[in-house]
Amino acid sequence: MEYENIYFKDQDGNILISIDQMDEAALSRDPLFTHCLAVIKVGNEYLLSKNKWRNRYEVFGGCAEKGETARECILRECHEELGLSISDITYLGTMKFLLKPDYFSRDKRFELGGLYGITLPDMSLDDIYGMINDKEEIVAFDWYSHIKEKETITQIDEKLLGYYI
DSSP, X not given: OOEEEEEEEOTTSOEEEEEEOOOHHHHHHOTTEEEEEEXXXXXXXXXXXXXXXXXXXXXXXXXXXXXXXXXXXXXXXXXXXXXXXXXXXXXXXXXXXXXXXXXXXXXXXXXXXXXXXXXXXXXXXXXXXXXXXXXXXXXXXXXXXXXXXXXXXXXXXXXXXXXXX
């Protein structure tokens, strides 16, 4: 099993410890599995969304529901957030985090998350806006190259973009 130590800390004090090549089925059974994230590419661009509650740009994804596999989680999240009904996704690995206390827990904790890559056909931002289902949580979206020095981007998410080339 390949294991890459990263130890990358974001602006909130959360730490991405590693990205591991854990089997996707094993991740889904692990008691520390909580969520999935998707790096989305359109052509040579990465698509990011601005989260209403955190007021910054992020990759897409969210929390797993009880009994849901990692793949089921990311497919549901992509449908809920982007209106995508897709099956062509690439499992990139398992992210291991040390997270600070937050909305989900008052305690510092370790969590595992599935990292996926999705490539969409060439389309404009207007086309993508028409697809988006969750316009309450997602208040804006843009290409990474347009916002990388102008907007707040989750630092860990920005690091994750490099895992899907």
